[in-house]
Amino acid sequence: MKEFGYSLSPSSRVDLDKVDKSKQNRLFALEPGFKKCMSCGSCSATCSAGNYTDVSLRRAISYIQNGQDQLAVNMLRNCMLCGKCLIICPRGINTRNLIRNILNVYGEKQI
Amino acid sequence: MRERFLFGYDPFVLPFTLGMVFIVLYLLIGSIRIIIALDKQERMLLLKSMNPRQLIITAKDVFVDCLLHIKIFKRNLLLGYMHFSIAFGWFMIILVGHLEVILYTPQRNGVLYYPVFFRYFVMETQQTLRGAFFFFLMDLFLLMILSGIALAIFKRFRSMALGMRRTTKLKLGDRFALYSLWAIFPLRLLAESFTANISGGSFLTKSINHLVHGFVTNPDNALPIWWSYSIALGVFLFSLPFSRYMHIPTEIILIFLRNAGIKATSFRNGYAESEIYSCSRCGICIDACPMGVNRGDIKFSSVYTIRLLRRREDPSEGAEKCLMCNKCVEVCPVGINSTRLKLLYRQSINDSGQHNFSYLSTIKERESYGKVLYYAGCMTHLTPVIYRSLFNILDKAGVDYTFMDKDGSVCCGRPLMLSGDMKGARELIENNKRVIKASGCKTLLLSCPICYKIFKEEYQLDGIEVVHHSVFINKLLKSGQIKIKKGIETYVYHDPCELGRGTGIYEQPRELLSVAGTLKESPEERGESICCGGSLGSLTMPADKRRKITEHSLDILNTNNPDIVATACPLCMRTFSPLNYKSETADIAQIISKNLI
Secondary structure (H helix, E strand, C coil): CCCCCCCCCCCCCCCHHHCCHHHHHHHHHHCHHHHHCCCCCHHHHHCCHHHCCCCCHHHHHHHHHCCCHHHHHHHHCCCCCCCHHHHHCCCCCCHHHHHHHHHHHHCCCCC | CEECCCCCCCHHHHHHHHHHHHHHHHHHHHHHHHHHHCCHHHHHHHHHCCCHHHHHHHHHHHHHHHHHCHHHHHHCHHHHHHHHHHHHHHHHHHHHHHHHHHHHCHHHCCCCCCCCCHHHHEECCCCCCCHHHHHHHHHHHHHHHHHHHHHHHHHHHCHHHHCCCCCCCCCHHHHHHHHHHHHHHHHHHHHHHHCHHHHCCCHHHHHHHHHCCCCCCCHHHHHHHHHHHHHHHHHHHHHHHHCHHHHHHHHHHHHHHHHCCCCCCCCCCCHHHHHHHHCCCCCHHHHHCHHHHCHHHHHHCHHHHHHHHHCCCCCHHHHHHCCCCCHHHHHCCCCCCHHHHHHHHHHHHCCCCCCCCHHHHHCCCCCCCCCEEEECHHHHHHCHHHHHHHHHHHHHHCCCEEECCCCCCCCCCHHHHHCCCHHHHHHHHHHHHHHHHHHCCCEEEECCHHHHHHHHHCCCCCCCEEEEHHHHHHHHHHCCCCCECCCCCEEEEECCCCCHHHHCCCHHHHHHHHHHCEEECCCCCHHHCCCCCCCCCCCCCCHHHHHHHHHHHHHHHHHHCCCEEEECCHHHHHHHCCCCCCCEEEEHHHHHHHCEC
């Protein structure tokens, strides 16, 4: 039974001042292609894992830019690293290296 | 033949003797370290290989690989001769030297330095001419070595003449060993010539003795040259472990271990250590490496990565950039599996299992009892023309098939494995295995060599035949289920790395193409085909460098102006087609489908 009336939804505000920039910079250094992304979504459209889960590299990149890195990591954990996005990317971003490094830099087992 | 000195000793033998003792101890300790690093199973394998039959095979391999250098001869005749003359000549000099000692001065048998400096210690009495035959042999082999050394010096300046575009950059240890190696044999020639009027000699040494007779009337003048000969040997032996020439003794250890069936299980210790020390840094892999197109990437080729491993420095850049195309392994004269070492290195830093594939359990099986199950894999999904053509062929042949991943594929696990994450790859493998087994199929048909390799090697689908589409179509043709008409097109076949070098399928696709049209040759094909540049083996290679590799590979393929560059890999096709301006790019299934009658 849906309750009617007003409620407060949790804030979706992102405070960029609180984002850990050092990790982001490390990621940029490891995969410079990160900044080349134009969010065309080709990678998400072609993604093998995307057939079964909500994994989307395009969204993961914007999560990282917004400092919501745990969302990105949880999403990319489903990636099979098959390389379709690497071949399809019109900007020539080394997507596999990007995904690997996002997991390495932000993941639980940080390398 | 008589001894000149009562004790058979002179201080000049010391540099050589010390060097020899040093290197023998070094090798002994090294071998023990390697054996300790092996695990129990591997040691059992090594023990088992010590039976007479196996030992004969090993001895043959040592002879062919370490002395005759057949593999280098196959690459380039001059280069082969250079290595062969030095290695084989030196071995024969050592052998004949020992024979001389055994025959003429048996009381000195076993003295380390005696065979090396034999001619200093003996004098020829006029009654015997028995030494002449051996002296002739010695001079002959010395001449052979000297010709090899001359070639080696020439190669330093013009390596292209010996078929090598690029050679390895030397380190300090290499330089010491190299220059002393060059010095050893001319000095030996001089030293033996200086004493040839006492000890006797043959066509080389005797003649030089006559030439310089005025200078050596006082036999004491010979001593400095014997000293320098011994010092050159000493310097060589002492610098050996710090140089690339360590491969001379360690290659024998490597062949023993390899013939025992041992494979590297760590990137640095045990078997890997014998591989790393056996690398002669000849640089053949530098020319072979597709990354060499980008000049800055030459430093990432296998030879330098192995050098970093040997010095226990960080090899990560080279190990992660490598395309894993295996060409360096194919051309390596020592047979070092450097790709495996790089893969093991990747595993050691990233066997994290950070991935989460729990969603895979929801994938439903498809019924395919007793039929052919077709698995497209990720890459073929990007090039649907391949599976459409293939289905056309299968329909024509009346083959009953099921499309396993029609609604989207699950990766085979090979790309993840290449990234070093074995745990994640294992999960994918288990899931695919479940789906395939549940389908009850008899044959698993694949159109992607990347999948094909891992399905063959890691899946262990007992009872199910795993077959690549080029082989399958070939079978259909041979059994008469399909007929192909001969077109007017000319083809060049590009061997995909994973299909050719990876699983050894070279002939079947070529047979198909020569039935469908005229097959032209490419300058570098079969085992030496160049990676298309799209390889998933490389983790860090950026797009612009990949593009250069692709262009280079296409240039080579288009040398003989074919109408169509044919390949049997969706990834190669996908990589080639946008950049191939000189001809068309097509998969083998496409070509056959077009030429069906």
